[in-house]
Amino acid sequence: MSTATTERGPSxxxxxxxxxxxxxxxxxxWADSLFKLTTLAFALIVxxxxxxxxxxxxxxxxxxxxxxxxxxxxxxxxxxVHEEFGALPFIYGTAVSSLIALFISVPVSIGIAIxxxxxxxRGLATxxxxxxxxxxxxxxxxxxxxxxFVLAPLLRNQIYPALQKSLGFLPIFKGNINGLGLLTxxxxxxxxxxxxxxAVTTDVMRAVPASQREAALALGATKWEATLIIxxxxxxxxxxxxxxxxxxxxxxxxxxTMVIGNRPEISASxxxxxxxxxxxxxxxxxxxxxxxxxHALVELGLILxxxxxxxxxxxxxxxxxxxxxxxxxxxx
Amino acid sequence: MKHRILSxxxxxxxxxxxxxxxxxxxxxxxxxxxxxxxxIQGAGATFPNPIYQKWFSEYNKANPGVKFDxxxxxxxxxxxxxxxxxxxxxxxxxxxxxxxxxxxQGQILHIPTVLGAVVxxxxxxxxxxxxxxxxxxxxxxxxxxIKKWNDPAIASVNEGATLPANDITVVHRSDGSGTTYVFTDxxxxxxxxxxxxxxxxxxxxxxxxxxxKGNEGVTGQVKQTPNSIGYxxxxxxxxxxxxxxxxKNASGEWVKPTLDSTSxxxxxxxxPDDLRVSITNAPGAGAYPISSFTYLLVYKEQAxxxxxxxxxxxxxxxxxxxxxxxxxxxxxxxxxxxxxxAEEKIKSITHQGKPLRS
Numbered sequence: 001m002s003t004a005t006t007e008r009g010p011s012x013x014x015x016x017x018x019x020x021x022x023x024x025x026x027x028x029x030w031a032d033s034l035f036k037l038t039t040l041a042f043a044l045i046v047x048x049x050x051x052x053x054x055x056x057x058x059x060x061x062x063x064x065x066x067x068x069x070x071x072x073x074x075x076x077x078x079x080x081v082h083e084e085f086g087a088l089p090f091i092y093g094t095a096v097s098s099l100i101a102l103f104i105s106v107p108v109s110i111g112i113a114i115x116x117x118x119x120x121x122r123g124l125a126t127x128x129x130x131x132x133x134x135x136x137x138x139x140x141x142x143x144x145x146x147x148x149f150v151l152a153p154l155l156r157n158q159i160y161p162a163l164q165k166s167l168g169f170l171p172i173f174k175g176n177i178n179g180l181g182l183l184t185x186x187x188x189x190x191x192x193x194x195x196x197x198x199a200v201t202t203d204v205m206r207a208v209p210a211s212q213r214e215a216a217l218a219l220g221a222t223k224w225e226a227t228l229i230i231x232x233x234x235x236x237x238x239x240x241x242x243x244x245x246x247x248x249x250x251x252x253x254x255x256x257t258m259v260i261g262n263r264p265e266i267s268a269s270x271x272x273x274x275x276x277x278x279x280x281x282x283x284x285x286x287x288x289x290x291x292x293x294x295h296a297l298v299e300l301g302l303i304l305x306x307x308x309x310x311x312x313x314x315x316x317x318x319x320x321x322x323x324x325x326x327x328x329x330x331x332x
Numbered sequence: 333m334k335h336r337i338l339s340x341x342x343x344x345x346x347x348x349x350x351x352x353x354x355x356x357x358x359x360x361x362x363x364x365x366x367x368x369x370x371x372i373q374g375a376g377a378t379f380p381n382p383i384y385q386k387w388f389s390e391y392n393k394a395n396p397g398v399k400f401d402x403x404x405x406x407x408x409x410x411x412x413x414x415x416x417x418x419x420x421x422x423x424x425x426x427x428x429x430x431x432x433x434x435x436x437q438g439q440i441l442h443i444p445t446v447l448g449a450v451v452x453x454x455x456x457x458x459x460x461x462x463x464x465x466x467x468x469x470x471x472x473x474x475x476x477x478i479k480k481w482n483d484p485a486i487a488s489v490n491e492g493a494t495l496p497a498n499d500i501t502v503v504h505r506s507d508g509s510g511t512t513y514v515f516t517d518x519x520x521x522x523x524x525x526x527x528x529x530x531x532x533x534x535x536x537x538x539x540x541x542x543x544x545k546g547n548e549g550v551t552g553q554v555k556q557t558p559n560s561i562g563y564x565x566x567x568x569x570x571x572x573x574x575x576x577x578x579x580k581n582a583s584g585e586w587v588k589p590t591l592d593s594t595s596x597x598x599x600x601x602x603x604p605d606d607l608r609v610s611i612t613n614a615p616g617a618g619a620y621p622i623s624s625f626t627y628l629l630v631y632k633e634q635a636x637x638x639x640x641x642x643x644x645x646x647x648x649x650x651x652x653x654x655x656x657x658x659x660x661x662x663x664x665x666x667x668x669x670x671x672x673x674a675e676e677k678i679k680s681i682t683h684q685g686k687p688l689r690s
Contacts, residue, residue, distance in 0.1 A: 031340040038347060080508070081533035153556060178501045178557050180542055262506035262543025273542045279506075283545060287408035287508025287534050289432075 054305065061299035063292045072299060078264040078280075080288070085296035087303055089264040093182065093274035094304070097256065098249035100186025100270070101193050106242055108190075109197035110231075116198075117205040118227050129202070136195035144258030147188045152179035152259060155187070160271060175269035178261075183270040185260040189252055193245040200244060204237030205230055236318055243315040250308055253278040277304040370642050375403040376410020376423025377510050378546070379448055379565050380626045383661050384423065387654045391646055398642045407510035408534055414440065414629045420639060422629035425510025426517075426534070427608035439632040441677050442607045443647055444625040445654070447598055447664035449589040450515050451576035451622070453569045454561040455554050456481060458496060463577045464489045464586055467613075467621070470579070471523035473500055473561060476540035481559060496559070503553045503562035506543025508534035514624040515563045518612035522621075563622075566594070567662040581621045582613050589620050594664035597623035607673055623664075634683045644688040647678045 064085060068075065075086025112132060116125050156179030167173045208230045216226040231238070261273020262283060277300050288294045374384075381404035388400040405413075407424040414422030415436045427442050452465055469485045472478035478485055482495040505512045513534045520527040530536035544553040550562040551572050566589050569576045578588040587593050600616020603609055613621045628647065634640025651674045655665040666674070681688050 028340055031344050034344045035340065077537070079530075079537035080535040081531040081537065084537075148552065148556065156557075176499050176501070178542065178560070180553075180557075257506070257545060258549075262545075263538070263541070275543075283507040283543070284535060287406045289408040289411060289508075289534070 054302075057298055057302045057305065061295045061302055063295035064299045065295075067292065072296075073303065076264075076266060078275075080284070080290070080293050083290065083292050085292075087277075087300055089266050090275055090277040090280050090300060091303065091307075092266045093185075093260065094250055094276040094278070094307070096182055096270075097185045097189055097260065097274070097276060098246055100183060101189035101249040102242060102246055104187065104190035105193040105197060105245060109194050109241075109245075110201055110238065112194070112198045113201035113205055114227055114231075116202050118223070118230075129199075132195050132198050134195075135191065136199075140192070140252060140254040141258075143188055143192060143255035147184065147255060147259040148180075151188065152184055155179050155184055164271075171268040172270045175267070175271050177271050180259050180261040180273060181269075181271050182260065182274040185256045185274070185276070186270075188255050188259055189249045192252060192255065193249050196248055197241045197245040200241035201234070201238050204234040204241065207237070208233045236321060240315050240318045243311055243318065247308060247311045247315070250304070250311065251278055253282050257282055277301070370398050370638050372398065372400045372421070372639055372643055372646075373402075373419045374400065374410075374421040374423060374628075375405050375413045375419045376629070377407045377425045377626055378404040379425055379510060380423060380446055380663070382567075383446060383654075383658060383663050386657060386661065387646075387650055390654075390657070391649060394649075395642075395645075398646070400646065406508065407513065408508050410629065414631075417631075420630075420643060423626065424629060425624055425626045426513040427610075427625075427627060428629065440629050441632050441681065442627040442629060443651070443674055443677055444607055444627050444666055444670055445650060446658050447594045447623055447625055447666065448514075449566040449594040449620050449623050449664070450511055450518075450563050451566050451569050451589045452561060452579065453551070453554055453564055453574040453576055455556075455558055455574070456496065456498075457558050459493050461493060462575050462588065463493060464580070465577050466580050467518075467522035471519055471526050474502060474504070474519065474539070474541070475523070475525060475529070476502070498559040501557050501560040502538075502541030503544055503550050503557070503560050504538050504541045505535075505546070505550060507545050509546075510534065510624075510626070511547060511563070511565055512536070514612060515622060517610050517624075518622045521613045566591075570662060579621050581619050582615045583617060583619070585618065587618060587620045589622075591659055591662065591664040593618050593620035594623045595667055596620070598625065598664075598670055599667045603670055603673060605673065605676075607670070607677060625666075625670075630681065632681055633685075634681060634688065637683050637688075640681065640683045641688050644678060644681050647681075648675075648689060651675070651678070 064072065068085065072085065073087050073091065075084075076088045077084045077086050078089065079085075112128075116129055120128065156177055160177045160179070160183075164173050164177065212233055213226055213230060216229045217223075221229065256276050257279030260276060260279060262275055262279060263273035264275045264280070265272070266274075281297050281301055285294070285297055288297055381402070384402050388402065392399055402423065404423075407426055410419075410422035410424045411428055411432065413419045415432070417437075425448070428440065433440060452470060454463065456463075463486070465486070466489060469478060469483075469489075472483075472485055479499060480497055481500055482497045487495050513532065516526070516530065516532045516536050520532045530539065542553065544550045544562075547564050547568045550564050551568045551574065554560045554562040554564075555572060555574060564574075566576065568574075576589050578586045581587045596616055597611045597614040597619040600619045601609060601611040601614040607625075607627070609625070611623050611625065614623065628650075630643060630647070634643065651666065651671055655671070658665040679687055679689055
């Protein structure tokens with residue numbers, strides 16, 4: 001608009017922009033700079049904390065790193081008395097329990113999200129969403145207690161024997177059943193992951209433009225086919241949600257340590273006890289009296305940090321790809 | 333407009349003021365107490381925590397000017413904290429090893445306080461009475477060699493019980509613990525295979541079994557899981573109405589874990605002057621084989637006169653008057669000979685070379 005005016009000289013807006021804001025107390029440019037510097041400091045402090053954590057952990061794991069090198073990641077033995085340490089059973093436990101959690105929670109969460117965004121009557125959607133979110137508010141320790149006293153006996157007495165009877169030929173369902181183990185940990189983790197995946201998936205599905213839904217229905221698709229088209233639209237966001245859920249599952253400590261059986265051993269059966277990195281550190285750190293024992297535990301923590309970092313970085317890249325792509329699609 | 337600019341400057345001033353306040357508060361907070369109350373910090377073993385808390389509260393009632401704080405973080409934590417001098421005294425079930433003592437600046441004394449027993453507790457459907465275990469049977473179960481309840485090693489000494497042909501589920505500790513140390517110390521003494529294998533320690537490489545956190549965890553796990561066996565401190569089995577098996581001791585007798593048989597283990601063992609001793613598998617009549625002292629770790633040379641005197645007076649009180657409360661709380665009191673040796677040690681605690689109690 002200002003380019004339209006010619007003879008009147010610079011527009012009033014431009015003139016104002018060049019004048020520093022004046023007040024009765026004098027120029028306050030220094031206040032703006034100070035504010036900017038302070039907020040910059042806060043941002044740098046947070047970023048700096050992450051760097052400091054990485055450096056501290058690296059410095060506190062030198063003994064075990066120099067003794068075992070990168071082989072630490074592939075060794076299976078965990079013997080503090082003879083000072084032999086290896087991370088493989090913990091990595092296995094963390095990975096498998098999280099994968100089981102995703103395997104169970106993703107279909108359930110997507111189902112809930114579909115119901116909430118497509119089918120639920122307005123009066124029902126809010127209470128159900130609220131109850132699902134409430135799951136996220138329950139503390140980890142409470143999940144663990146519930147797991148020991150309610151879930152594990154139920155699994156041990158009813159569900160696992162039934163699984164073993166019907167699918168016992170599979171190596172993952174063989175072995176001694178005692179209610180605690182990798183599968184139980186995976187089930188509890190799946191309950192903890194459901195609220196996160198559901199919330200993000202619901203938002204992503206609601207963010208799909210109504211034009212897509214309407215176009216599908218107008219072309220004669222059934223409600224279910226239209227939902228499938230929306231899911232396809234939202235697939236990158238849903239992948240991001242799954243990765244966020246994975247990030248939570250990998251780091252969960254208390255609930256897992258109470259039901260996983262705490263045994264650093266890799267075995268084929270899902271009924272057998274196992275150990276995750278987080279629960280190993282929680283269990284053993286206070287009593288780790290020798291230096292190398294402590295360093296081995298910190299190195300485990302460092303490995304978990306790297307795993308979490310990779311998971312979160314992929315989630316971020318995915319979201320970036322989605323937001324970049326969707327800009328183009330919207331204009332088409 | 334004017335309001336916004338004012339608040340920008342006010343905000344800046346406020347930020348500077350608050351930063352300064354925080355800095356000052358951080359520096360100035362540790363001002364001298366000046367008050368009459370002496371606070372003594374301790375940390376360590378979880379096993380004696382209930383009786384220590386009772387002792388501290390009773391002692392504080394009798395001596396209002398002295399207050400003790402104890403954090404039950406585990407024997408390993410207790411040893412670490414006292415070695416680094418972050419606490420005034422430590423608590424540990426296992427005595428410190430020679431090389432650990434060598435690394436410490438100063439001399440640490442071990443003052444025994446009470447005795448505890450580690451019991452074998454189990455949950456076998458259909459078995460209501462108390463079972464008997466030989467040392468070989470226990471080692472075999474925890475090594476994973478004896479897999480079923482009706483194995484001859486167990487059945488042969490338990491004629492009256494009907495043992496099912498079910499798999500044994502072994503439950504051990506997942507966290508490092510003094511209780512585990514005592515139990516593995518016993519196993520190393522009675523089983524060469526255990527000694528050369530997992531060995532003695534707060535966190536051995538268990539050949540088999542599930543790990544549960546804390547004495548509470550193992551108790552809960554055994555209570556919930558049929559056909560399971562675990563090791564816990566006596567008081568946990570008693571309070572949760574779980575059975576505690578009788579074990580064959582070094583003299584060949586079947587001994588049930590009771591407060592008396594625990595004290596008998598201390599009476600039967602040879603106690604060295606520095607009081608660092610393992611009394612598992614002790615010889616002597618009526619001695620329960622898996623017994624142990626629990627110690628308070630203090631420096632021989634106390635840096636602070638007031639705190640040192642308070643600590644020494646408390647230790648004297650604990651080993652004399654405190655012992656009277658032990659039985660009511662299911663801890664075994666120290667036998668007389670051990671109290672005498674402890675007295676020597678307490679009297680040797682000094683400040684600048686002068687004994688704090690004569």
